[in-house]
Amino acid sequence: MWLPVLGLIIGVILGLMTDIKVPDEYSNYLSIAVLAALDTLFGGIRAQLQNIYDEKVFVSGFFFNILLAASLAFLGVHLGVDLYLAAVFAFGVRLFQNIAVIRRILIAKWSQNREKTEKNDI
Amino acid sequence: MGNKKFSFTFITVVIGFMIAIQFQTVKEPAVRDTRDTWELRADILKEKELQLKLLREISSNEEKIAQYETKRKQSKEQVLRETLEELKMEAGLSEVTGPGIILTIEPVHEELLLGKQPDSVSPDLLKRLVNELNMYDAMHISIGGRRIINTTVIRDINRETMIDGYALKSLPIEVKVITENVQSAEKLFNRMQVSKSAEEFFIDNLRVKVEKSAEPITVPAYDEALRIRYMEPVKPDEGGKS
Numbered sequence: 001m002w003l004p005v006l007g008l009i010i011g012v013i014l015g016l017m018t019d020i021k022v023p024d025e026y027s028n029y030l031s032i033a034v035l036a037a038l039d040t041l042f043g044g045i046r047a048q049l050q051n052i053y054d055e056k057v058f059v060s061g062f063f064f065n066i067l068l069a070a071s072l073a074f075l076g077v078h079l080g081v082d083l084y085l086a087a088v089f090a091f092g093v094r095l096f097q098n099i100a101v102i103r104r105i106l107i108a109k110w111s112q113n114r115e116k117t118e119k120n121d122i
Numbered sequence: 123m124g125n126k127k128f129s130f131t132f133i134t135v136v137i138g139f140m141i142a143i144q145f146q147t148v149k150e151p152a153v154r155d156t157r158d159t160w161e162l163r164a165d166i167l168k169e170k171e172l173q174l175k176l177l178r179e180i181s182s183n184e185e186k187i188a189q190y191e192t193k194r195k196q197s198k199e200q201v202l203r204e205t206l207e208e209l210k211m212e213a214g215l216s217e218v219t220g221p222g223i224i225l226t227i228e229p230v231h232e233e234l235l236l237g238k239q240p241d242s243v244s245p246d247l248l249k250r251l252v253n254e255l256n257m258y259d260a261m262h263i264s265i266g267g268r269r270i271i272n273t274t275v276i277r278d279i280n281r282e283t284m285i286d287g288y289a290l291k292s293l294p295i296e297v298k299v300i301t302e303n304v305q306s307a308e309k310l311f312n313r314m315q316v317s318k319s320a321e322e323f324f325i326d327n328l329r330v331k332v333e334k335s336a337e338p339i340t341v342p343a344y345d346e347a348l349r350i351r352y353m354e355p356v357k358p359d360e361g362g363k364s
Binding site (some may be wrong): 016 | 129131
């Protein structure tokens, strides 16, 4: 459970320490890639909580979503249409949905636990 | 299960990395610009001064470049002039002064006593002498005050020896020879002492006296226009094959 969080922290530290800066014209791509990654991450957490987690789907979804988002942004730049907004919108909506599902599951679990403890107390 | 956790961790590491980089990229202008109008004005002034300075530098550098360019052109011209001068000297169109020897062709005194007046020098003898001198590294030759160049004609016209159409002065005739340097002058002197053509002069009752000159000899310039009628420049792909 704590290993992924540790990985996240390690990644952040690594990123801050390497002092890499993306040029301005590519920051769009990176931001959308981050969004896609976050979406995949929360999707993975939700699947885990719903007990439908599949590693292949998760890993492939991670890379595929990032690539798709980046290529969509690329296409948008070359077509002169802000296509990356579509990706932002899609990922944003899914992010919210995923987080909402996670919240519900957690609340359900928590209330179940409470009922159990209350029963135990009585 | 462990594998699953591992891949999940790997992906979280990647996500963390990306987030950190994005964060670094976005927070780029760390210091907010809080200057007011007057400060901005002052800054603009500073930048303008810098610009002025740079422009001045540029123009001065360009000036320098132009100067160098003109210098280069001038030097090219200088080189051309020098080459022309050199070629003129080689062709015999300029007066040359340098180390060398003086040959004096004079009648043999003993023959004078016999009352036999030697006539003028035959052109064949003179040609032979010139050839010999050229063979022994003579650079510039004049005979009786006439410069000998590559196209000089020495021939007999109406029983009179002419050099380029000018009659030779009466005997003695002075032949001035300039060599490249003092050493070659010395060499030429030694060779002319035992010269074969000198002996041939003697057959014609003439004597060639060879003198070394202490001071540099001056050979006059060829004073007529060069008339080249049958000469053609060698084409690069034809000549030079030996």
